[in-house]
Amino acid sequence: MxxxxxxxxxxxxxxxxxDFDRSSKEAFGEALESFGMEPDEQMFFQYAEINHRCWKLLEAGEISPREVQRRRFSDFLALHEVEYDPLKLNDLYLDKLAEKVxxxxxxxxxxxxxxxxxxxxxxxxxxxxxxxxxxxxxxxxxxxxxxxxxxxxxxxxxxxxxxxxxxxxxxxxxxxxxxxxxxxxxxxxxxxxxxxxxxxxxxxxxxxxxxxxxxxxxxxxxxxxxxxxxxx
Ligand SMILES: [Mg+2]
Structure with missing residues (x-):
């Protein structure tokens, strides 16, 4: 060297x-399962795209970190017409994510x-x-x-x-x-x-x-x- x-x-x-992508995918699947939603590959890609958009807005200084956490799941849930508290789903997801290295x-x-x-x-x-x-x-x-x-x-x-x-x-x-x-x-x-x-x-x-x-x-x-x- x-x-x-x-x-x-x-x-x-x-x-x-x-490897955040791997951790995120695992945590996302486990979070959905924990409130009875059956995760599939496509759902993760939908979420990932929404999430990416939200982070872009954060990088541009247009929305707060808290709003990123709410919006990424409210938009995802709306897409699937599922009624659930987006911040609660975000909490489930973050708890799982924090365990993954x-x-x-x-x-x-x-x-x-x-x-x-x-x-x-x-x-x-x-x-x-x-x-x-x-x-x-x-x-x-x-x-x-x-x-x-x-x-x-x-x-x-x-x-x-x-x-x-x-x-x-x-x-x-x-x-x-x-x-x-x-x-x-x-x-x-x-x-x-x-x-x-x-x-x-x-x-x-x-x-x-x-x-x-x-x-x-x-x-x-x-x-x-x-x-x-x-x-x-
Ligand atoms: Mg990076």
């Missing part, structure tokens, strides 16, 4: 270090190797506190990080500059050109890092095209292990 060309590395959590293949290895080289590691996530905190504890990954920034806890989300300013401040403001951001989401991770002048690494496992109008990230990788072999 060549020497890592950055002193600081900020990692997104969901679908970068942990599935690492992305190779992610733990990456943290170990960077840590061994003395790189300062931080975690930057737009998730919810009640879900992320238990998962972070359970995964044993807290010990790796110098800063853990959960958007809900600070009241501002990626890609807003205030989110990254807060993170950098926690790290005693290292020069941004020495900071690498690794994440799977172009709109929140990559854009946020680019705005701050950081180097960005897009973990693009599914080889999606870059959203229109976006400046390419400095690096694009298909496997998270490739983080260990980035050129300067």
């Amino acid at each position: 060549t020497a890592f060309p950055y002193t600081h590395c900020l990692f997104d959590l969901d679908n970068t270090l942990l 599935h690492w992305i293949d190779g992610a733990k290895e990456v943290l170990d190797a960077l840590k061994a080289q003395g790189v300062s590691l931080s975690l930057i996530t737009n998730g919810l506190k009640r879900v992320q905190r238990p998962r972070l504890e359970q995964s044993g990954m807290m010990e790796y990080f110098d800063a853990v920034v959960i958007s809900e806890e600070i009241g501002v989300a990626k890609p807003q500059p205030a989110y990254f300013e807060y993170t950098l401040e926690k790290l005693n403001n290292p020069p941004v050109e020495r900071v690498l951001l690794v994440g799977d989401n172009p709109g929140s991770d990559i854009l946020g890092g680019q705005r701050m002048g950081m180097a960005t690494c897009w973990y693009n496992a599914r080889q999606k095209p870059l959203p229109e109008g976006m400046k390419p990230p400095r690096y694009e990788i298909k496997r998270i292990r490739q983080v260990l072999h980035l050129p300067a």
Whole structure:
């Protein structure tokens, strides 16, 4: 392994270090079952699409985290003409989700190797506190990080500059050109890092095209292990 060309590395959590899609699918199915609805594959895709739309609105600063939690299930239930309290279903889902930890293949290895080289590691996530905190504890990954920034806890989300300013401040403001951001989401991770002048690494496992109008990230990788072999 060549020497890592950055002193600081900020990692997104969901679908970068942990397999959120898998956890979410499991938790969603279990939540529906717990109030007697029979989940199928299509339902999860419907929910995932609605959820994605809601998070986009949150990223744009148009709705609150609480509204994301309500709307994603009220829209889903309406689609199936099921009468149930969306916030209660959201609670069922989040309780299940908080129990689920599935690492992305190779992610733990990456943290170990960077840590061994003395790189300062931080975690930057737009998730919810009640879900992320238990998962972070359970995964044993807290010990790796110098800063853990959960958007809900600070009241501002990626890609807003205030989110990254807060993170950098926690790290005693290292020069941004020495900071690498690794994440799977172009709109929140990559854009946020680019705005701050950081180097960005897009973990693009599914080889999606870059959203229109976006400046390419400095690096694009298909496997998270490739983080260990980035050129300067
Ligand atoms: Mg992510």
